[in-house]
Amino acid sequence: MLPYKLIYFNMRGRAELSRYILAYAEIPFQDQRVEWKDWPSFKPSFPLEQLPVLEVEGGELNQSLAIARFLAKEAGLTGNSRLEEAQTDALVESLNDVTLLIPWREEDQGLKKQKIDKLFDCNVPKLLSFLEKHLGERDWLVGDAMTWADLYWHVCFTTFSVLRPGFASPYLGLCALIDRVGSIPQLALWIQDRPDSEF
Structure with a gap:
């Protein structure tokens, strides 16, 4: 079993x-x-x-x-210290806050498009700027090892890319992180x- x-x-x-x-x-x-x-x-x-x-x-x-x-x-995958664990949780919550704004249940297609446009014009760039700055020159979002925050970024990236292809292309560090996670066998x-x- x-x-x-x-x-x-x-x-x-x-x-x-x-x-x-x-x-x-x-x-x-x-x-x-x-x-x-x-x-x-x-x-x-x-x-x-x-x-x-x-x-x-x-x-x-x-x-x-x-x-x-x-x-x-x-x-x-939660970090190598109590602080890293809390930082990882905070990043996961930040990603989740934005995913919750996706208007999945909106039946009015015109209004749904307006909400998605607002999401990618306002909320997503703010999140990505924060994540890119937080990542800096490191390989991973927290500390020197992968955490579940890196995995969640990959999951969110995949969904966001369906809604707006190329949305993250200006954020080179975050795009490199996507490749890093996706290449894990x-x-x-x-x-x-x-x-x-x-x-």
Whole structure:
């Protein structure tokens, strides 16, 4: 029996960071994907009627960042000191703040485009300028080793690139970080073999 079961929809979405961590650490897990048509019948059985959920040690853990943080600790990706751990958490939260502004549920396509344009004209450049300055000349966002913040940047970059290709091209350090993360063999294999989805 595999030690972890990660349950989410058949997309990258809010479970992909946890999948990256598990793939990087080469931790076997069951990647259970729920189809949208089946979700109404499953929904009442999950905490807060939301996904993702991680089943581990006979219990359930909900909330995507709580799951990812738990797994990052297991994988040794939280930083090499208490300060680095806090800095990593802060960067993850900063990235997450911007992803939460993506208007996924907006049905008015004109309004949706306006909101996406505002996101990439205002919020995203502010975030990227901060991250580029924070990265500086280092290879990784925190300290001298990769953390789950670097993985989350790769996950966010992939999603943002669907919405606005080339959005990060002026930020050479962050683009180099994308290449650095994507070239890690176990992550490159995950990215190559994962189910295809737009988001």
